[in-house]
Amino acid sequence: MRHFYGWATPNSQRVSIMLEECGLDYAVTGVNIRARQQFAPEILALNPYGKIPILVEEGRVLFESGAILLHLAERHSTLLGEDRPTMLSWLMVALTSLGPFTGQAHHWTDLAPEKPEAARAHSTALVDRVYRLLDARLAEVPHLAGQACTIADIAAYPWVAKHGWAARSLDATPHLAAWFARMGERPAVRRGMAVPAGARLE
CATH class of the missing domain: 3.40.30.10 (Glutaredoxin)
Incomplete structure (x- = not known):
């Protein structure tokens, strides 16, 4: 089991x-x-x-x-995709940038007992940067690794679901927002x- x-x-x-x-x-x-x-x-x-x-x-x-x-x-x-190196590249973006940056932003916007403006601005700017990257990619293809959903998408989705942790909205990234909606419709x-x-x- x-x-x-x-x-x-x-x-x-x-x-x-x-x-x-x-x-x-x-x-x-x-x-x-x-x-x-x-x-x-x-x-x-x-x-x-x-x-x-x-x-x-x-x-x-x-x-x-x-x-x-x-x-x-x-x-x-x-969920490995048609091009393993491409899938691994976008998986690493989710693992090493999207998740950690959002977590840091959550700390400095919500959890920290003291919230210095420089730390808050730096951490949310990092989230903005990766959102712009994902949005540009998803303007070209329906999923991060290409045409099919892969573990890169699964790694990214729960962190994008927490965009409020970084005081972010998906309004400025329409392709990311559309991907987020499509992913959210998957029963699994x-x-x-x-x-x-x-x-x-x-």
Whole structure:
């Protein structure tokens, strides 16, 4: 039995969406990061970094959302796209820019007890830059890696869903907004975004 450990975080949602896209059965354990459950001994025994998501499959423990996406895509020969190098390039944009930049912006616009304007402006400008990049790409093709949905799209979608974290709107990036709407219509995306049931980031 596959066992997924996650919460209502964009990185966790990447994996739950992928599990749904692959049509796989899996058990779910919610790990509430606001309650610091990621540092519980049983979670640290699986991932000493104390981070989610985690996927346990056939005795193998996988962590880091990008690694899990690649593992599932390769194992099940799905969502890899027609051009692997192109897919990997856009996957890396989602993993190394979109997610981290949005997370930093969330910190400086909402979570930090002190919110220096320079930090807020710098972090939101980085989000704007990657949004412009994605918008230009999606003006040319329907999905980030080309014609077909791939794990690059799955890696990006939950973070674009959190554009409010960076005090951003999708109005200025219509191609990104249209892609976001198309992705949101996928049944597996809808199901995956709701895992674990009832999980909320407060």
